[in-house]
Amino acid sequence: MKFSKFGQKFTQPTGISQLMDDLGDALKSDQPVNMLGGGNPAKIDAVNELFLETYKALGNDNDTGKANSSAIISMANYSNPQGDSAFIDALVGFFNRHYDWNLTSENIALTNGSQNAFFYLFNLFGGAFVNEHSQDKESKSVDKSILLPLTPEYIGYSDVHVEGQHFAAVLPHIDEVTHDGEEGFFKYRVDFEALENLPALKEGRIGAICCSRPTNPTGNVLTDEEMAHLAEIAKRYDIPLIIDNAYGMPFPNIIYSDAHLNWDNNTILCFSLSKIGLPGMRTGIIVADAKVIEAVSAMNAVVNLAPTRFGAAIATPLVANDRIKQLSDNEIKPFYQKQATLAVKLLKQALGDYPLMIHKPEGAIFLWLWFKDLPISTLDLYERLKAKGTLIVPSEYFFPGVDVSDYQHAHECIRMSIAADEQTLIDGIKVIGEVVRELYDNK
Incomplete structure (x- = not known):
């Protein structure tokens, strides 16, 4: 075979x-x-007690009987390819309430986990592109890479491209630092000089910039200044900045340094329910410009028909009443x-x-x-x-x-x-x- x-x-x-x-x-x-x-x-x-309490409540939230409960509805029906609408609406309210981003439901799509999200995004922005500026009829396409501004980076990114690997990456500055007054620690920082002199960036062969914050595997948190600099570079080259928040703000918020979360139409934020304690639910969240959400929804339709709804059913009330943040x-x-x-x-x-x-x-x-x-x-x-x-x-x-x-x-x-x-x-x-x-x- x-x-x-x-x-x-x-x-x-x-x-x-x-x-x-x-x-x-x-x-x-x-x-x-x-x-x-x-x-x-x-x-x-x-954490597990709250999830169990929420799960039990799903079966008893409708006076007409358990057959019409949210749990049964979520499992017995497809959502549309964008994802469960009640959860998306709850997320819109949550992010606007805490960050004043002025999102609408057109800015959010769900996926079957964040690994699924990065499969979509890296293939949307990395790989073969139509070369619109070429005068040579033989050069109809150009290969673009995902730029990782700081390696080491997440192991799961490496093999998600459908064909080949399309990455450009920059090695870090390594600074010796103290932690809680003790020696024996170091911290990675973005080498912006190397990044901005990267031939692939200057030659238009970068499709997006991506980083995790905090970083898997190192626990490093890029500073607000580093994030602002990356956002400026992305806008300068008309490419999106993708930020993986699987461990970050606002949930599960496993960040100990002073950091803030920002979004605009050139930024793609990715979140997950996995690290709050629901990895088996395979629920990823993408916040992006409506054009990106439309593309992700179309990919969902082909690959999955629709994202799973059970994680959304568990998380919707926790997002709506802010208990997920608490x-x-x-x-x-x-x-x-x-x-x-x-x-x-x-x-x-x-x-x-x-x-x-x-x-x-x-x-x-x-x-x-x-x-x-x-x-x-x-x-x-x-x-x-x-x-x-x-x-x-x-x-x-x-x-x-x-x-x-x-x-x-x-x-x-x-x-x-x-x-x-x-x-x-x-x-x-x-x-x-x-x-x-x-x-x-x-x-």
């Missing part, structure tokens, strides 16, 4: 497929596994901030005298660890840790658009989830400490 080029692209090994396979195998294993890989959110009691601010954000503090403490205890640097924890549900001059690559470290029942994610997968063969830093870092329970953090970091100490000691 032979597959097309399309099929071959999606059946070859990828970083995201290996990650998800290993996570699935670990969940099925009869041996204990320290799950410090993957992006599954933590199980927070107050939950994010009062339960989710403090939980992960406490987890980050614990994980840093454990890592300092395990590797305090070794060349460990931690990216300054500014948000998201991960820590990004840099082992300077590590004797082996973190791909090899990943295998050694997996053999000892501890899963992390190696750094090599997080540099789409960059040839990292001669960039040593890209082979010396790991992403470690802090969403696990306290005992798993203790056990997993103990294993990481033992393996890494042995590597340096035998160097």
Whole structure:
């Protein structure tokens, strides 16, 4: 049996497929596994209780009987391809209430998770474009890339293009910083000089700029000044700025630094219900100019007929009454901030005298660890840790658009989830400490 080029692209090994396979195998294993890989959110009691309460209320919200409840309606009927209209209306009200963006329902579309959203957006703005300025009849198209202004970036972006990979990326400035008065931390910053001198940008071969905020995998939060500079560059070159808020404002709001969220017609904001604790609902949200929403809706119709409605049914009342924001601010954000503090403490205890640097924890549900001059690559470290029942994610997968063969830093870092329970953090970091100490000691 032979597959097309399309099929071959999606059946070859990828970083995201290996990650998800290993996570699935670990969940099925009869041996204990320290799950410090993957992006599954933590199980927070107050969060799960609110979701359960909301779910139960869906079955009892109509006097005519449970057969006509919101839960049944959401599961028994398609929405239109743009997504559940009640949820979209609730989101319009929420964003206008908190940010005064003057949105209408034409500015929001739903997708089956944010991964689905980026499949759409990266193929809308990256790949082959009609070359309207060419006088050469043989040059009817031009390939455009998605510009990632700061790598490392999200592992799931790498393979979503239908044909090939269309990325241009810029390596970061690395600054040593303090955190809570302690040494041993660093922070990535956008190298704007390198970005603005990128040939692909100057030559019109960039279709969009995209960044996650906070960044998966590092927990870095681009400053308001960096975001304003990126927005100005995007407008100057007449390309959209896409911002991935899967971990950011206003929900789940896992951001500890001072940051603000802005939107205009040249900005595309992406949100998700996954990190508030509903990853299985596969509900993504796109806020954009009406022309983009129309294109996304058309793609939904072809790929999915319509987005799933069950996540929308759960979230609609929580968005309408602002409980989703209260939950994010009062339960989710403090939980992960406490987890980050614990994980840093454990890592300092395990590797305090070794060349460990931690990216300054500014948000998201991960820590990004840099082992300077590590004797082996973190791909090899990943295998050694997996053999000892501890899963992390190696750094090599997080540099789409960059040839990292001669960039040593890209082979010396790991992403470690802090969403696990306290005992798993203790056990997993103990294993990481033992393996890494042995590597340096035998160097």
